[in-house]
Amino acid sequence: MxxxxxxxxxxxxxxxxxxxxxxxxxxxxxxxxxxxxxxxxxxxxxxxxxxxxxxxxxxxxxxxxxxxxxxxxxxxxxxxxxxxxxxxxxxxxxxxxxxxxxxxxxxxxxxxxxxxxxxxxxxxxxxxxxxxxxxxxxxxxxxxxxxxxxxxxxxxxxxxxxxxTEWAVEFEETSHAPFATGPWSVLERPRILRATYGEDVLRVAEDATVLTVRGDGDIDVLLGLGRDDLAPHEVMSALLDAADPSWGRSATSLAVGEQAIGVRVSEYMAASPQTGPEIGATAVAFxxxxxxxxxxxxxxxxxxxxxxxxxxxxxxxxxxxxxxxxxxxxxxxxxxxxxxxxxxxxxxxxxxYGFAPVFEHRRVRADVVFDRPFAYMAVHRPTGLVLVAGWVAEPALA
CATH class of the missing domain: 3.30.497.10 (Antithrombin, subunit I, domain 2)
Incomplete structure (x- = not known):
């Protein structure tokens, strides 16, 4: 376009x-x-x-x-x-x-x-x-x-x-179910955001995982979670690399039980067959x-x-x-x-100077959790121009 x-x-x-x-x-x-x-x-x-x-x-x-x-x-x-x-x-x-x-x-x-x-x-x-x-x-x-x-x-x-921008898929917000583990588990009432996507918006690499949160216009916001041992500069560098859509590989390529940084792949039984990717995201407001x-x-x-x-x-x-x-x-x-x-x-x-469903279809889901500091950037989707970027040290609190 x-x-x-x-x-x-x-x-x-x-x-x-x-x-x-x-x-x-x-x-x-x-x-x-x-x-x-x-x-x-x-x-x-x-x-x-x-x-x-x-x-x-x-x-x-x-x-x-x-x-x-x-x-x-x-x-x-x-x-x-x-x-x-x-x-x-x-x-x-x-x-x-x-x-x-x-x-x-x-x-x-x-x-x-x-x-x-x-x-x-x-x-x-x-x-x-x-x-x-x-x-x-x-x-x-x-x-x-x-x-x-x-x-x-x-x-x-x-x-x-x-x-x-407004999200193409809105998050559901809660502050009553804090993180079970990680540095943010000690926070009282963090604003936790959850969404499920039916498109391929999660990419993984050896050093980082990147979630693309799509806006309803030309703006996307990318969230980058790095390995525990990476410095913020290294995480940001990986996120900037991810402005290129060819960076990393799709999380849908991970097998059931396989993990990536912040990502877990599981399967479950559902009432309807799977017709595309299923990505669950848990992030935080900031x-x-x-x-x-x-x-x-x-x-x-x-x-x-x-x-x-x-x-x-x-x-x-x-x-x-x-x-x-x-x-x-x-x-x-x-x-x-x-x-x-x-x-x-x-x-x-x-x-x-509605009716009781029959759970007979096997579905695969990749879930990513941003439960510790991460990098973000807003990108003009059609050109890849980076507009704003930064580091989230702590989430917003309710």
Missing amino acids: TTALHEALTPADVAAANALTRRWLASRDEIPAAASGLGIWPLLAMLANGATGKTHRELLAALGLDATRAAALPRRLLDGARAADGLNLALGVWAGPEVVLDPDWTAELPVEAIGSLTGDAAADKAALDAWAAANTDGLIETMPVDLDADDPIELLLASALLVR DVTADLDLTGDAEALGLTLAADRERARFERLAARRLFVSQARQSCTARFGPTGFEAAAVTVTAMAG
Whole structure:
């Protein structure tokens, strides 16, 4: 199925965006509870389009794009995301009174994306917070930027990403039957979710098991459970690999009595014959938020030179000397019985400087249980573009 994002992004573009997400998450000491490499990607393109020399080359390398593709990316991604089912993206640029933006640079952005900073911190904060809230449907109410920093902000670039889908098959929720074993067995009233699927949504490999929870639009959420001895980074790496539908093998290939990570295959007698896969899933609701300072991720994101006040070069953005003084992201994700929603606001700030049945049919069922910390990611199903990812350390409680 061809979608607006297919037309906006080539397979190479999607691979580049996913590679940025992988490299960024791998570079951090801990996997965040919620993070969006896609929220960062267009901002890096906007910076690259205004950069020169080594700063330009470093940003292009991080993007995984050539200069021509980078120049067109913000508008293409914006148009494609806005037309996608369950996905929305907004971009914003606010310039202070001392900054005159290069007209060639602004020509690549929609007119409505360009705004102004007044220098009145209270007024600017109110306007920026309102923009963040409006473009995330209230999931994120505050722009993650410090307007009172030592280096006064003269230019602000921001993206707002909103992902929302309802499950094709809803979960049944309970908090009265806690896990019998595992680290979450000691929790009081975890929000446990259970569903049964009649399609092949469970894949297994040596190191991980991945359940695909299908949304009713173009968004899927993948849950990845790793071996007990794997670090979160290794589980996340396996989950990112699983964005490729060819990863692993179907759990339906497991024999009765065979086990995989978190999976048990059994048989039972039923009143009707089996006509397709039967997958049982026990997961948990989660509601997670992360506020991330991206300045420590400069190498992974291609911001080493861009954040250096002496070496940064952005002559194609504005005549005034600028460098990236702040880079932050606020991200939230909610997984519940009826659906999933996530939002990310990312900022780079620049400073100057019936009857009784007869049970006669044998049926086979694979059950997976997420009863310990796991990784998740939301994916645009038609393209494989990773939208949001994170690590669930604890479930939501009733």
